[in-house]
Amino acid sequence: MNTVTRPRILVVGGGFAGVACVRRLERKLSPWAADITLVTPTSYQLYMPLLPQVASGVLTPQSVALSLRRSTKYRTRIIPGGAIGVDLRSKVCVIRTITDRTVTEPYDYIVLAPGSITRTFDIPGLTDHAYGMKTLAEAAYIRDHVIAQLDLADASEDPAERAARLQFVVVGGGYAGTETAACLQRLTHAAVERYPRLDPGLIKWHLIDIAPKLMPELGEKLGRSAQEILTRRGIEISLGVSIAKAGPEEVTFTDGRVIPTHTLIWTAGVVASPLIATLDAETVRGRLAVNADMCLPGHDGVFALGDSAAVPDLAKGEGAVCPPTAQHALRQGRQVADNVIATLAGRPLRPYHHKDLGLVVDLGGTDAVSKPLGVELRGLPAQVAARGYHWTALRTNVAKARVMTNWLLNSVAGDDFVRTGFQSRQRAKLGDFEYTHAYLTPEQVRAHVEEAGRRVR
Numbered sequence: 001m002n003t004v005t006r007p008r009i010l011v012v013g014g015g016f017a018g019v020a021c022v023r024r025l026e027r028k029l030s031p032w033a034a035d036i037t038l039v040t041p042t043s044y045q046l047y048m049p050l051l052p053q054v055a056s057g058v059l060t061p062q063s064v065a066l067s068l069r070r071s072t073k074y075r076t077r078i079i080p081g082g083a084i085g086v087d088l089r090s091k092v093c094v095i096r097t098i099t100d101r102t103v104t105e106p107y108d109y110i111v112l113a114p115g116s117i118t119r120t121f122d123i124p125g126l127t128d129h130a131y132g133m134k135t136l137a138e139a140a141y142i143r144d145h146v147i148a149q150l151d152l153a154d155a156s157e158d159p160a161e162r163a164a165r166l167q168f169v170v171v172g173g174g175y176a177g178t179e180t181a182a183c184l185q186r187l188t189h190a191a192v193e194r195y196p197r198l199d200p201g202l203i204k205w206h207l208i209d210i211a212p213k214l215m216p217e218l219g220e221k222l223g224r225s226a227q228e229i230l231t232r233r234g235i236e237i238s239l240g241v242s243i244a245k246a247g248p249e250e251v252t253f254t255d256g257r258v259i260p261t262h263t264l265i266w267t268a269g270v271v272a273s274p275l276i277a278t279l280d281a282e283t284v285r286g287r288l289a290v291n292a293d294m295c296l297p298g299h300d301g302v303f304a305l306g307d308s309a310a311v312p313d314l315a316k317g318e319g320a321v322c323p324p325t326a327q328h329a330l331r332q333g334r335q336v337a338d339n340v341i342a343t344l345a346g347r348p349l350r351p352y353h354h355k356d357l358g359l360v361v362d363l364g365g366t367d368a369v370s371k372p373l374g375v376e377l378r379g380l381p382a383q384v385a386a387r388g389y390h391w392t393a394l395r396t397n398v399a400k401a402r403v404m405t406n407w408l409l410n411s412v413a414g415d416d417f418v419r420t421g422f423q424s425r426q427r428a429k430l431g432d433f434e435y436t437h438a439y440l441t442p443e444q445v446r447a448h449v450e451e452a453g454r455r456v457r
Helices: 016-028 048-055 136-155 159-165 175-194 220-233 274-279 326-345 379-393 397-413 442-456
Strands: 008-012 035-040 044-046 065-067 077-087 092-097 102-106 109-112 116-118 167-171 204-209 235-239 243-246 250-253 258-260 263-266 270-272 287-289 302-304 360-362 368-370
Touching: 008 016, 016 035, 016 326, 048 136, 048 175, 048 379, 077 102, 077 274, 077 442, 092 442, 102 442, 109 326, 136 159, 136 175, 136 263, 159 167, 159 258, 167 175, 167 258, 175 204, 175 220, 175 235, 175 263, 175 360, 220 235, 220 368, 274 287, 274 442, 302 326, 326 379, 360 379, 368 379, 379 397
Parallel strands: 008 035, 008 109, 035 077, 109 302, 167 204, 167 263, 204 235
Antiparallel strands: 044 065, 077 092, 092 102, 116 270, 243 250, 250 258, 360 368
16 A cells, blocks of 8 residues: 655744744645644744844843744644754755754755854954844843943942943944944943942943944935934944954954943844855855745755845846845745745746835834835834834734833833843853854765665665
8 A cells, every 4th residue: 555645844944934934834734735844943933123122121032032832723843953954965954953962854845044143254352252132142141241231330449440341332333233232222321320329421332333324224314313313322333443353351443442341242244044055055145046936946845035045136126135134034934835835736936026115223212213115204203113013023912912011111110120140150252142163064964964864774
């Protein structure tokens, strides 16, 4: 008697793209039509655009971590771990589980949405002394660290040490860096009122970027408006400047300035997940080169999307690729799910086409700049647009309720400036939160798959 096995669909990555794909597959495919597996190191989807508000205490960490196991109606099998290599010829994914076991997972169709990691450069001391803003743990750690600097400055009798602990440097003038600097500056500005021994004038925030303009994606006028808001708050903005070297107690800028500080936050962009390098496939600036239907050329059943794929942006025209933003990842995930289903049914695939909805930048309080659908907004209307967009983009009603409650409570009661003591006895490094060293080379992937195959036989 012949047995018919269901197609195996493997989705790599639990971010916007991967989760959107999985949920659509669950809704549109009957339970017996295919087996769906999701590989992700965490059992939640992180709403990354709100991480600066977690770092500043406006939101709790749980409110932006959307559980993938909350409902029993979801039938996707979750493998808790990270994909560290893919053998496209053998159709096998190599996974390192959270117990440090290395296992292989065969598939018939694979959706690659591993996301991105923090982009770093060969700057002396950067990875040892900087903090990122890419993970939930980093946001929680930075909040603890910033409040700890106020405590340590208050306890210090050394004027030089006190001044150094009250200086903060953020590198990156995109929306992530700008929001981080804006939200954390509001945190320290409000918290210093609880420290009568500290001079508020000693608290200095520096926002630097090598680009000539702040948030060029917003355009000339809104970028200038954001810069004026931050400058009015006392944040010193330096453009055309980067970091020459970083130390435990000072940072040297490329213009020669030396800033005594214990806090360097690095938000200078992202690069595709190192998983892409294991595929031995064509890339575009590190992102996997795919067709407009998000298929990998020359490989049947392989789809790639999100931050790790150079998906052609048909809305912008010839040669453009979609930027690594949440709105594109979310919509690409749904489109890939439809294309996987079309492949199973033998139907033609549809290319991805989405007009960018614009950017929203929450600077805290009633300060914001937004450009939804090309309409330039400032102040309270921009803040309503920014928070309204984020709120509606949250995937579950529970997450929406938590975020709205946090916003209302913070606006009424403020912050208690409590730190949890997270790694308080151990200084974290940039690489402690992103496991970039775990990936295999293409040769190692093939060797591991062959060895696993021999063990099975």
